[in-house]
Amino acid sequence: MKRILGLSLALLCALSLCGCSELKQLRIETADxxxxxxxxxxDNQACQEALKQxxxxxxxxxSEIKVKEVKVKQQSDAFREMQEAMKAELAxxxxxxQxxxxxxTLTMVESILFDxxxxxxxxxxxxxxTKVAEVLKTLSDKEVVVAGYTDNVPISGKLARTYPSNWELSTARATSVIKILLEAGVDPKILSVAGYAEFRPVADNASPEGRAQNRRMEIILTPKR
Known part of the structure; x- marks a missing residue:
């Protein structure tokens, strides 16, 4: 009888130890x-944040693409309007x-503007x-530079008293163009003037034809910064 009781107690202890071990393992697994x-x-929160970003x-x-598309359209519209306004001169x-x-860039030869x-x-x-001004008055998102250029022939004689060099002549011509545009109603805040003398030629100054191409005026339209 005592032996049976001892075996029972041993079995109960073994079962108890086994249960404790399983419980401990379950707790470990639950914690994991x-x-x-x-x-x-x-990780999910990080993914959500990354998704939001x-x-x-x-x-x-x-949004930037839409803004660019609007600017491209405005530029194309300005190009077409300028072409339409300048049909006779272009012909x-x-x-x-260009x-x-x-x-x-609107380029005008010297002969159409100046003696x-x-x-x-x-x-x-x-x-x-005046035709150019009518187009410029419709543009509020552009900066306009009026630039004068000459050939490489030095100024001499009485003319040199007024324009000692081609720097003065090219700048004076660009300023005269600016004044015409202002009188026609172009916003002065979008205008600026530049004179480059003979130092930015587009043709060879060795020939009369090349010098004629270099004596020019440019009205340059760029998007506002």
Whole structure:
């Protein structure tokens, strides 16, 4: 009887120890599971934050694209309007229009604007610039540079008293053009003037034809910064 009782107690102890061991293992596994869940929650939160940032960046890029598309359309519209306004001058090759990398350049030969060695705009030139002004008045998102250029022939004689060099002549001519545009109603805040003398030629000054190409006026339109 005592032996049976001893065996029973031993069995109960063994079962108890076994149960405690299983309980301990379950607790360990439960703790591990909780850690995994917390890690997954943290990873999920990080993913959500990354997703929000990606969505915000996408929205910003889409907005920038829309702004660029509007600017491109405005530039194209300005190009077409300038072409329409300058049809006669373009046909007579007195004016050239170029659109490149967001910049619109209107180039006018000297003969349409000025007499040789003079900075006063001729009546024919005033009429042409008035057409240009009508287009410029519709543009509020552009900066306009009026730039004068000459050939490499030095100024001499009495003319040198007024214009000691081609720097003075090119700048005076550009300023005269600016004044015509202002009188026609162009916003002065979008205008600036530049004179480059003979130092930015577009043709060889060795020939009369090349020098004629270099004696020019440019009206350059660029997007506002």
């Amino acid at each position: 599971q909780k850690l995994q869940i917390e890690k997954l929650r943290a 990606a969505q915000a960046l996408l929205a910003q890029k889409e 007579g090759k007195q004016v050239a229009i 659109e490149l990398e967001g910049k619109l 040789s060695g003079r900075a006063e705009v001729k009546p024919e030139g005033i009429a042409t610039l």
